[in-house]
Amino acid sequence: MDIKIDNFRNIGISAHIDAGKTTTTERILFYTGVNHKIGEVHDGKATMDWMDQEQERGITITSASTTVFWSGSKKNKNFYKINIIDTPGHVDFTIEVERSMRIIDGVCMLYCSVGGVQPQSETVWKQSVKHGVSKVIFVNKMDRVGSDFYKVYNDLKKKLNANPVPIYIPYFLNNNFYGIIDLINFKLIVWEEKNNGMFFDFIKIPEDYIEISNKWKNNLIESVILDNDVFIDKYLNNKIILNDEILFLLRKNTIENKIQPMLCGSSLKNKGVQCLLDSIVDFLPSPLDIAGTVGYDVFGKKVTIKPLETEKFSALAFKVVNDPFIGQLIFFRVYSGKICSGSFIFNSTKNKKERLGRILRVHANRKEDIACVGAGDIAAAAGLRSFYTGDTLNSVDNFVVLEKIFFPDSVISQSLIVKNKSDEEKIFIILEKLNHEDPSFKFKVDNESNQIIISGMGELHLEVLVEKIRRENNLELIIGKPKVSYRETIKKNINNVEGKYIRQSGGRGQYGHVIINLGVGSKGSGVIFINNIKSGIIPKEYISSIKKSIEDTARSGVLWGYPVLDVVVDLIDGSYHDVDSSENAFKIASSIAFKEAFKRAHPTLLEPVMLVHTEAPNESLGAVISNLSGKRGELINIEDVSNEYKIIKSNIPLSEMFNYSTILRSLTKGRGSYSMSFNFYSEVPQNILKNII
Template identity: 85%
Template sequence: MKKDIKISNFRNIGISAHIDAGKTTTTERILFYTGVNHKIGEVHEGRATMDWMDQEQERGITITSAATTVFWSGSKKNKNFHKINIIDTPGHVDFTLEVERSMRVIDGVCMLYCSVGGVQPQSETVWKQSVKYQVSKIIFVNKMDRVGSDFYKIYNDLKKKLNATPVPVYIPYFLNNNFYGVIDLINFKLIVWKETNNGMFFDFFEIPEDHIDVSNKWKNNLIENAILDDDIFIEKYLNNVNILNDDIVMLLRKKTIQNKIQPMLCGTSLKNKGVQCLLDSIVDFLPSPIDISGISGYDISGKNIVIKPLESEKFSALAFKVVNDPFIGQLIFFRVYSGKIFSGNFIFNSTKNKKERLGRILRIHANKKEDIKYVAAGDIAAAVGLKSFYTGDTLSDLDYFVVLEKIFFPDPVISQSLTIKNKSDEEKVFIVLEKLNHEDPSFKFKVDNDSNQIIISGMGELHLEVLIEKIRRENNLDLVVGKPKVSYRETIKKNINNIEGKYIRQSGGRGQYGHVVINLKAGLKGSGFNFINNIKSGVIPKEYIPCIKKSLEDVAKAGILWGYPVVDIIVDLVDGSYHDVDSSENAFKIASSLAFKEAFKHASPILLEPIMIVNIETPAENLGAVISNLSSKRGELLSIEDIVNNYKSIKSNIPLSEMFNYSTILRSLTKGRGIYNMSFNFYSELPQNILKNII
């Protein structure tokens, strides 16, 4: 029965939120209630199914996104079987790429919020990622059993901080100040879970008299949001015609898919209450692959096309994750957008123009794997035996050239040096680093030509710490790690025109001749490197233009004055000359490099430093000491807010160079009670006094 599920009953979803909101705990309950697991794995015991890496179990956090598949026919067993592919994503900002690439391939997401912590900074980051990829959302307010929980404060914060449109479909019910159950507003019943059997069973009751008024209030709010923009149902509502529950669900689902509302519910996954309601809401409100308007891509001519999520179409899929399994080898996780593919078929890597045979196809359940014969539109699986595919590549039929929209990879903001103790391990280290880069494109590495050290770069101290530990454990390598270094950027403040670069060499035979003239302009913040070709009348033959552009890009990446990438500039190629015999690509490369370097020196060059947005939670009594310390770190205070339990939330912009070892400092200032997280915000000009110290 489960094998014949229609694509309309597929749900590809993510579970995402701020760190410690209970994502993995909630997923463990989902696995239990859907029958995948017969025992609940607890995060605090290091036994969570989805946190299968050693470091995840030791640290009690999710580091890598894990995938699994469950089947659900409703808490009352009254629905068709639905296949739910779930991706449990990290909450820590250092692993934001895991969230980013997951958002790219899911259709809906369950956003978890701690009922006490509320809408925290990483919640905002994840929300923005879901908006960018137009992912439909439902909201689960977790940990309702905690002291200080406030469902309605979360409701207001969602509207205020995220510009969301939450619509409660379940509201909390308290008895003697203890979270006791939830009120189902659609069916207008109180649901209470039994304490035995890990909350597997529950009962329905009439809503108590003292909760009728508040339940009616939120039921009306639910209906009004559901019928909004629908004239037929608005007229029924105004004429007091009863609107059927199935119609309410249908209308809410439509609005959710259109991203006009976000159904909101609550529970406490640790105490096994509300998770079945969450599964029902995933099935009822989140979209199937055919509810999505289609994924965009382009064909061999570069023309934009929209992929229809139908099994009858040609096969196309997107590789969104690479994992190197010690027993199987390289696993490529992919989402199928159209068609069907069988194990053993040949497929085409449209991104790299390569043909490969698809070996085994696996259904993944955390670190367990199940062989399947084929995979079809709307599904998520993993492939074994593909050599050329990396994150963001398109898989397609051999006779179907299509390239799907890629995944955005954030640039690293922090670097560290690695020294190999045993020189005989050098080749092995580089192989491992290359594999890590394929797994995690936000991780980069290079060899510093001056120091001969390996420089690794990533999204934060924890990100690099986890990767270094992974290298040591899995490969038994002895490495010395240097202090973190900031990834600065070079740019200019002044425009400069008509700078020449000329390369002429004559050595008896054929000579070398290249001549370019460029204008160098300051670009907009965040615009990167831009090249404009303004050559007229063929003064430089068009076949040399690509090599000139490539040379300029390479010089910009390597840096000019301080060895950091050059950003936010416009190079305008305006003039030059060539020689019929002596001109060559190499000569024009050297000439353009000389022109760029000369222009950069005279365009008021400056160094940019990464500014992080830092969110700190501190006891109110330590507020003064924390703010004073931030001032000493060149911090810009943005806001201070009251949060629960006499704590304060501080938001500020602080240079990354000032944030190393901040966790130790904050613990000292707050007697171990303060916490913080940070993420990259923007690049800003480095003050001259700091620049002198760096140089």
């Protein structure tokens, strides 16, 4: 099907865990004709949750992609091509959301009508704001007892500083969710119970809902005409603002991120999803509506990539998957130009050229070969060896590098032991592949214990990855207890610390000599290197070696083997030898100086502190708060979720949170839940520090 780029929509579906993302996507697949049967999450048969572990756990673990075509709920539109990324809701897999936000143009934010704006909802909202992604809002689960569309509306404004504009509001009959009121066309939409809600009718709004419908219709008009003098004058003069004008203003303001159209429904009960599809094509941007993607040329100069097929080919690899039948798959978003299978492409990130074997359209775990792919589209490539997440794919005559994808640091570690000695070499190949798939997963060999240490974003993250290794490779593994990824830092400034490396061995010797100041840096600053060498005391060609040596030493840790954070290294003096000085000698001298200065600067440990959201029933609130306080927790606030539940927001050291899910289940009789995400690093108290050391 030949569809123009202005009818492309690259979107994500994001929300808190269990808000109904995958259920909503299943309905989208059904109503667009991709699937002829609806797969349910609770039956373990959801199309997009195709991994065994996703079906067993009932959660989304990896972002899945699919493509659908939509011509409107009334079949009155040209066909639109919608590339959909269904992202995980659990905070341990936040990297999947991060890299998806980097390459989509719009996103559908789902909210539970009972839970409202939940913790992970805030996280994904911030990610969408960071990447400038336009949003529509779908309030799901309106059929549930305790649902409150207007509370979610207020939560969005209060907690997220959002500007939601309802374009549909819920209609209840005898306290049961019955349909939705279309404020633009001013009609009530009701769905047939049979045929999975495939058919629906537009009927007159009942009298008892006219007043509230008029109120929100006026709110809609006032929201979209804001900043538009022509339409403000028209409205103030009591002239009718036509539906086409409302649609035009809604689209314009949504693309500019001034407003977020707000819908409602129940995906499980098959109500409201067709309206969501209409809103996706009506209000979210096409690739042509985006200002352009930033890249850098060979001179490091910023350039804008235009989304046109007539431009040179340029794309970003945003995901790597190792398929058991095809091999390594590189998912990429095309920002300009066109490429066909069999062409040569250039990896400008690594300066390598490869032949593009196959281009695939991916639908969850199903693949379809396509001949070519052009600007604005999303596809996958098979047979590429040098490309990883964040790399730029170019035509061979294009040398631009696109902005990379940010990956958070891991916060938790475990030891990994392979039972069978003959499998030890195999495990490193497997771990390397996993790191390419998921850059937030890291591994290394501990120098002292000789154990393999794996690191990730949380207990569930590592648990899922280890189980994946077991199943796919039939390996017997032993997992150690989780360990916190601490950081080393200093509390005192130290000046004039010398590092010398001098060796004479008959021929050419080794000579490196540096003097540094080591200072306390600001929070979150990492390691800052300042070069204050003047008059050629140390030749310029050795400065980069000195900087790299200090950064490498800091990365490995000085006293306890943890990376060093928040220090300022000032290179102030030194000397060199015309014959004996070398890069290696200055590297060793720099490392000596840095380690010595660090030891004298009152070193200490920093621990990761997590932002924890604990949801608990009212009757268990006291016990839960008491338990959190005993975990060295800092209570931030308590918020109402509903009449029965509260959310306790607190900062708690990660070391206190292991096995918390079991404790919380016990305290709340199985009714409590929690989520946590990394917040900041804080100094470890002295009594705890002694135990760690």
